[in-house]
Structure formats: C-alpha cells, structure tokens
Amino acid sequence: MGDELLITDDFLPVPVPETLTATYLAPMRGLPRVATRTAVTALAGRLAEPVYGLARQMLASPLMSVDTRPIDEFPALPPDLLTAFGATREQLARLAQATHVVVVRAEYRPGWPPAHEWAARAVAAAVAETVDGDVVDVFGLQFLDPATALRSLPDEQGRIRLVDWVLVPYSSDADGLWFTTKGLRRFGLLELQTQGVPDHLTRAWGAVLTGVARRLLRTWTDGLTGEEVPAFVQLPVLTTVTGHDIAVAYGNPEQHGATAPVLLRLELDPATDPEADSFLSLHPPAGNPGPPGRYFASACATLFSGIQPDVRYARRGDAMSKAVATARAGLPDVRARFLAGALPAETQLVVKYGLPGDDGPEFVWAAVTSWETPERLAGTSASDATNDPEVRIGAPVVVEATDVVDWALLGPTGVLEGGWTQAVLDSGDRPHP
Template structure:
C-alpha cells in the first residue's frame, strides 16, 4: 500500500453485523418468511430478493427470545433519539423480542443492513409493532423503515441511516456521527463548532459523510477486502453532497466546494470509539470556529456576511418592506415555540460604517420584548471589531432589514434581501 501525505489509510474491519429487534407481546402468529413475502411489490426488487436470499442463508438469523434474556434497552437514550411514549409503552409491555441479525463483508451494497432492516420491518408490520435499530438506539415505525431502503436504482437518503448528535464543551459544540460504522467506516467528529451553527453544521457533517462514504465504498470495490482504504486528507463537501444526503438533490444547486482536513483520532481506551476528525485545512488563520462559520456561509444561502448597500433600489426596498412586515408574526411563532423543529431563525441588521451601513446576520436566541433581539453573530463585521462569529449581540428590532428561517438545506422561509442579491439585482453602492 502506497502511503503519502495526501491520503489517510483507514483500517477495514473483516466483517460487519446488523441487529434489529421487534418487541412483541406473546409470540408472532405469522412466520418470518410469510411476513417477508408480503412485502412483494412494496420494496424495490433487488432489496426484496436480497432479504429473501439472506433469510435462507447462514448470513442471517431470526430468533424469538423472552425479553428477560436480552440486556435492557435504555429508555433515556431511546427517548433522546426520538422514541415516543407509545413506543416505550409497547416496549414495556412486550414479553418477547424477535432478534434479526445479519453479517456481511464491508463494501457496497451493505447487504447485512438492508436485508436485516427489511426483515425486521416485515415482522413488525405483521404484529402491529415497532422496529428497534440497535446500532442507532432508535425506534422505527415499519413504514419508515421500509421507506429508508433503496429504490430501484439503489439510492438511499443517508440521513435515514446516520445520526449527528452533539454536546457542549468549553470550546463550543462537539459533533459526532453515529451510523458510518454500519458501513465499516469510522465515525466523524468536529470540535469547537460555534453554538449558532447547530443545525447547519449537522447538515455539513451529513454531507461530508456522504462524500467520504462514496470514497470508502469505491476503495472496497475489488474482489478482495483490503486491510486499509486510503481516504483523501483534504476532503471536499458541496451543497449538492448535503442535498443528496437528505434526498433532495433538486433543491440545491452547485456551490463552491468547502475543504475539510481529515485526521485519524485513535481511541486510547480499547472500549472507546476511534474517530475521523474534521478540521480546517492547513494554513487557515484564526480559530477553527471561524472557518466552520465561513464554510456554512458558503454552503447555505441566507447567512452570508458583509452585505452592504447604501442606496437600495426598488427590488431591495420591496424586499426590506416585506421582511419588516413579517417581523411581528415571526416573533410570535418564535416565542410560542411554533417554528419547525431544529430550525434556526436569523435576522439581518445594519451596523453604521463610514461607507454606509454594513449588514450582518445573527442567530436569534431570545426575543422577549418586541423592540430588542438577543442572539449570536453569524459573521465577522468589518466596521465593528466586537461583532465576531459566535459573539453575543443585542439587536434593535428597528435595525432589522430581513429575517430567514434555516434548516439543513438552507432558507425555508424569508430571506427576501438575500434573494434579491442572489438574483443579481444588486443595488448601487459607494464601494
């Protein structure tokens, strides 16, 4: 194996395993084979055929065991990953678990995951129950599990197979992925992410995972499973990677690629996970968090920094008027908790400057009174050295000229002034 500074050798496991559980009260009345046969016409045939073949092979086992023989599933973690009270109640009432396990070699397709999830979903549907994905510690409704499986072209939404949890530490947010090990790849992590990038950086992690997973499976395409796959030290991610990972390739055009440096972070504890760390590329000046914010500004419309104009034209004037007319309504939704889950509200406001106002974005954290907004800056201001990425800011509502609601794919509501700029209708400036 050739080792260079441009590539990082990542070890390949000898085999991969998938485990899914179906909690049941009593014993299933329908055989597993009959349940899987009932999926005919509802699954893409390559996956349906794969599930039937593995069910008849030594690569898959399906056992029904008394629930007391299995380690207790932690309700707190299940809740943290989205379990509902109804699902937890059904788990508490279960007397048995149907355990679906499959094993396969690393590579594409991940037959162990696709077949095991399909079989578990078929069993859960036959007993009006749930699927528990042991790897992700997630409940899946049978129909959701089936929708996550590949279509006729073998396409999946990667967001259905990996999670991106995060937690706070002294340097900001620590993001990790949970799900890449299904495919044999080490999980990713990023540390020191500014707090206001919670949703955006989760999407960047998902898009990067999609890009690296493609490189990973390309390296496993031969007949023999290699001991290592060489991944590029400088990984790239684009808006298209993010959109494909979320299953919406038509909703995001091409963006400039963002570079991320890949570092192997091996665990010192044999029971802990090793990670592939995402860092700014070599030579980047300043703190890592500043680079992450700039990367998000490149990949997502609506939080671009340093937008200036001195004499707005008609299109921009109308955009500002539209945005300001909606401030009362968006504040009411924010205060009442009526915004979409995991969305981020940002506002654009003006800072005085010698060459006219400078307009910057801030993520909203509190809006207790109509006249004043508390938030964190989403960009560095050129005219005010105290306004830096991640720094707390207090914004007078009278200074706000636009607002936008962001999710992992970009602007979902608002952003009228940005739409004018993106359309090329830039007003005159004194710059």
Template sequence: MLITDDFLPVPVPESLNATYLVPMAGLPTVGTKTAVQRLSGRLAEPVRGLARRMLDSPLMSVDTRPIHEFPELPPDLLTAFGATEAQLARLAAATHLVVVQADYRPGWPPAHEWAARAVAAAVADTVGGDVVDVFGLQFLDPATALRSLPDAQGRIRLVDWVLVPYSSDADGLWFTTKGLRRFGLLELQAQGVPDHLTRAWGAVMTGTARRLLRDWTDGLTGEEVPAFVQLPVLATVTGHDIAVAYGNPEQHGATAPVLLRLELDPATDPEADSFLTLRPPAGFPGPDGRYYATACGTLFTGITPDVRYARSGDAMSHAVATARASLGDIRARFLAGALPPETQLVVKYGLPGEDGPEYVWAGVTSWPTPEQIEGASASDANTDPAVRIGSAVVVEATDVVDWAVLDGTGVREGGWTQAVLDAGERPAPPV
C-alpha cells in the same frame, strides 16, 4: 499500499453485522417469509431481492427469544434517541423479541443493513409493533423503517442511517456521528464547535459523512476486501453533499467547496471507538471554531441557518420596513436576470410558533407572482418538521422580513435584519 501525505489509510473490518429487534407480547403468528411476501408491494428492488436471498442463506438469522434472555435495552439512551412513552411501554410489556441479524462484507450496497431492516419491518408490520435498531438505539415504526430503505433508483437519505449527536465541553460543542460504522467506516468527530452553530454544523457533519462514505465505498469495489482504504486528508464538502444527505438532491445552491482536514484518532481503550477527527486545513490561523463558523457561512450561502427570533426595538423595525419596501424592486431584478453574476437571492420569513414567529432563510428559485415565492430552505425549522435544509418551500411575501443577495464572501446587498442581529442590538426597554 502507497502512503503519502495526501491520503490517510483507514482500516477495513473483515465483515459487518446488523441487528434489529421486534418486541412483542407472545409469539409471532406469521412466518417471516410470509411477512416479507406481504410487503412485496412496498419494497423496491434491490431490497426486496436482497431480503429474500439473505433469508435463504446463512448470512441472515431470525430467532424468537424470551425477552429476559436478551441484554436489557437502556431506556434512558432509547429516550435520548427519540423513543416515545408509548414505545417504551410496549417494550416493557413485551414477553418475546424477534431478533433479526445479518452479516455481509464492507462495500456497497450494505446488504446486511438493508435486508435486516426490511425483514424486521415486515415482522413488526404483522403485529402493529416497533422495530428497534440496536446499532442506533432507535425505535422505528414499520412505516418509518420502510421509508428509510432505498427507492427504485437505489437512493437513500443518509440522515435516516447516520445520527449526529453532540454534547458540551470546556471548549464548545463536541459533535460525533453515529452510523458510519454500519458501513465499516470510522465515525467522525469535531471539537470546539461554537454553540451558535449547533444546527448548521450538524448539517455540515452529515454532508461530510456523505462525501467520505462515497470515497470509502469507491475504495471497496474490488472482489477482495482490502486491509485499508485511503481517504483524502483534505475532504471537500459542498452544499450539494448536504442536500443529497438530506434527500433533496435537486434543491441545493451552487456553494463554494469547504475543505476539512482528517486526522486519525485511535482509541487507547480497546472497548472505546476510534474516530476520524475533522479539523481546519493545516496552517489556518486562529482557533478551530473560527474556521467552522466560516465553513458554515460558505456552505449556507453566507447566512447562518440557526434560528433567529424577532426582537423589538427601533433598529429591527426599521430593518424590516427597509427590506419590505424594496421587495418589488428586488423581484423585478431577479426576474430580469439583473442580479450580479454568481450570486444568489435569499429571503428571510416567519413561521408561526408558540413563542412567536420563527425566522428562517430560504434561497429563491422562482418568484411567479408578487404574492408568492418558491425556494429551498437554508435550515431546519424548530416549529415545522417539513422545513428541512434543502427542502422546497413556498413563502408568502407578507411573511418576508428581509432579503439578501449573496456571493462567495457573504452578503452583497440587503440583509438588514441580519446586520442588526450580528451587531447585538438590544430591544428597547418597556415604557
């Protein structure tokens, strides 16, 4: 194998395993093959064929065991990864577990994961129960599990398979991925991420995972499983990678690429995980966190996609009034194609929330009437689960509080409220 400074040799495991559980009170009353057959109309190819073939092969096993024979699932970790009280109660009341396991070689498609999840969802669907993804320590209802499987074109959303947890340390936030090992690839990590980039950097990690997973599976296309796959030391990530990872390939801006350097961080403890660490390119002056902030600004078209709430005070009120007064003019320029070349128009608007409006940004794709704007969200919203990075949104002009024209370096025009926030203006004291 050729080793150069441009590539990082990453070891390839010989085989991969997927394990899914279906807790139930009593024994299953429907056979596994019958359960899969009942879902035939809800399973697209290639998953339908994979599930049937693997059920008939030694690559998959389906066993029913008394629940006390299986190691206890930690409720605290299940809760941390989204388990509800109802799901935990059903687990506590279960007497048996249907254990679905599958093995397969590294490469694409990940037949072990797709087939095992499909079979477990089919079994859970017959009893109105839950699927437990042992790798991710996540509960999935059957409908959610089925939605995560490939569509008729073989496409998946990577966010349904790879999580991005984070925690605080002395230098900022420590981000990791949890899910790339399903495909044989080491998990990613990044340290020293500034606190205000929580949501943005999670999306960048997901987009980076998508890019590296493509390089990884491209290196596994031969008939023989290689001992190593060479990944580029400098990974190139774009807004398109993020949009595709979130399942919105048609909703992405033409962002400049961002470079992230890969370092192999092998575990010293044989029981611990090794990581691929994301760092700035060699020679970057300053702390890593500064580069991460610049990368987020580039990938999210110059506007940090973190949630910002309204502040009272003269400066903010004046900024909103200025933006709203010029909406008609910027719409006319947008429709006439009169904006500067290689720029993007974005608007900031409010979503209703219990603590007041939540303000997020969206890239404008169409402005058919003065009253309504069509666009693609630049961030995930806290208050509306349907508003996700890259998702299509329709914005009422009356909800707009700011607009900006962005180029590769940031805000070129507009962005008055952002300037107030970035300047750290404080609300006026109450009278």
C-alpha cells in the same frame, strides 16, 4: 490495496473490517403470529425490487438468522439512551410489556450495497408490522415504526437518505460543542467527530457533518469495489463538502444550490481503550489562523445561503426595496412563531440588519437567540463585519428591530423561508449604492 498501500501526507489509510453485522429487534407480547417468510412476502410491491429480492435471498441463506427469544434472555436495552435517540413514552411502554423479541441478524462484506443493513431492516419491519409493533435498530439504539423503517430503504435506483442511517449526536464540553456521527460503522467506516463547535451552530454543523459523511462514504465505498476486501482504504487528508453533499444526504438534491466548497482536514484519532471507538476527527486546514470554532462558523456561512455580509443598499422603488418591505411586514408573525416554538423542526431563525459605515450601510446576519420585546432582539453574529470590529462570527449582538431588513429560516439544505433580499442579490438585480 494490500501491498500497494502508500503512506503519504495526502491520504489516511483507514482499516477495513472483514465483515459487518446488522442487528434489529421486533419486541412483541407473545409469540409471532405470522411466519417470517410470509411476513416478508407481504412486502411485495411495497419495496423497491432490489431490496425486496435481497431480503428474500438473505433470509434463505446462512448470512441471515431470525430467532425468537423470551425478552429476558436478551440484554436489556438502556431506556435513557433510547430516549436520547428519540424513543417515545409509548414505545418504551410497549418494550416494557413485551414478553418475546424476534432478533434479526445479517452479515455481509464491507462495500456497496450494504446488504446486511438493508435486508435485516426490511425483514424486521415486516415482522413488526404483523403485530403492530416497533423495530429497534440495535446499532443506533433507535426505535422505528415499520412504515418509517421501510421508507428508509432504497428506491428503484438504490438511493437512500443518509440521515435515515446516520445520526449526529452532540454534547457540550469546555471548548464548545462536541459532535459525533453514529451510523458510519454500519458501512465499515470510522465515525466522524468535531470538537470546539460554537454553540449557535447546533443545527448547521449537524447538517455539515452529515454532508461530510456522505462525501467520505462515497470515497470509502469506491475503494471497496474489487472482488477482494482490501486491508485499508485511503481517504484524503483534505476533504471538501458542498451544499450539494448536504442536500443529497437529506434527500433533497434539487435544493442544493451552487455553494463554494469548504475544506476540512481529516485526522485519525485512535482509541486508547480497546473497548472504545476510534474516530476520524475534522479540523480546519493546517495553518488556518484563529480558533477552530471561527473557521467552523465561517464554513457554515459559506454552505448555507443567505448569511453572507452585504454592503449594498436599495434605492426606493427597485426590487430590493420591495424585498425589504416584504421582510419587515413578516417580522411580527415570525417573532410570534419563534416565541411559541412553532417554527419548523431543525430550523434556525436569522435576521439581516444594517451597520452604519462611511461608504453606506453594511448588512450582516445574526442568529436569533431571544426576542422578548418587539423592538429589540438578541442573537449571535453569523458574519464578520467590516464596519464594526466587535461584530465577529459567534459574538453576541443586540439588534434593533428598526434596523432589520430581512429574515430567513435556515434548514439543513439552506433557506426554507424568507431571504427576500438575498434572492434579489442572487438574481443579479443588484442596485449600486
């Protein structure tokens, strides 16, 4: 963009780095058993051709270096951070026993494809595979077994799952949860952050942030398609995210559903410490009433189907009554799985229950936090109720099991199990009160 850069209230000029570097390690006991070129050649037919050819080309060019060093000469990797990002005891033990490390580095210009990342990960996985070892992604401080590293690389159409490249860590602060991304800088883009997220939205907001990352990354790379690397790319101050963005980021585009878009405001948050990272912060749109956490909870209710309030109730014998009966029959089993910690990973159990009102019951959803006795459960409201002013998004609630008419397991891309009444409503079979 250079001289054409416009500073307006509608766009944020985000600086573009001149080059990007990827670094991967393959720790091992002893020296490599197979030459790097031979190891990469063994991937023929197992990698999509664009990546396989790219890895071989970069390996033969000055853009990539592969060095074997005694592990003592490489800066020590922090085991506590490796553990926080998923390292197992076995992986840490293999790292402690390693005597040497193969260091794979690649450089490339910002833009798409991110050749430095794809090629370096492929080469490191090929080397690690020859010694039944691990790949360490230095940027993400993450262990990857070779098979997982290779699966994360693009298919024949160049598609990837963004969750294989961008992590979403979070921590607690005085105002709620603080979420950040870790991975967008691989592509030259600043990391995202959100503060003041309600505690019960741990999984949901992580998925939302991944969807926003997917949307912004597309805008970012579209701005880097010219022959020359621009000094800045302009990102919209007001960005949207949809269920489709989230589903594609998780590699499930067929599950996206037709959700309304959610509007979020971007703000550049430059670091005051030269050693620290700058962020793109996500906020509710300007003029939004109420605390940010309430807006974030409402955004999740929009993006994940099955948690909107509903004031309809069923007549005996229609599709809705069958849906309620099916849901109630499954309550003992889902409670047992919840208590045993046997629900699928990255899911949240929610229940729909009725609140009395002058015009009939109003059905709202709550995220389950505890369920000590079969008769009663505790949770946090996932909806604002019309009939009861104390039932607000994020507020604690106690629900009698006899009032429950439905339940669902929510994953990053929507309802994974349950939600029978919502399916009836979505099908158009909507009985009148």
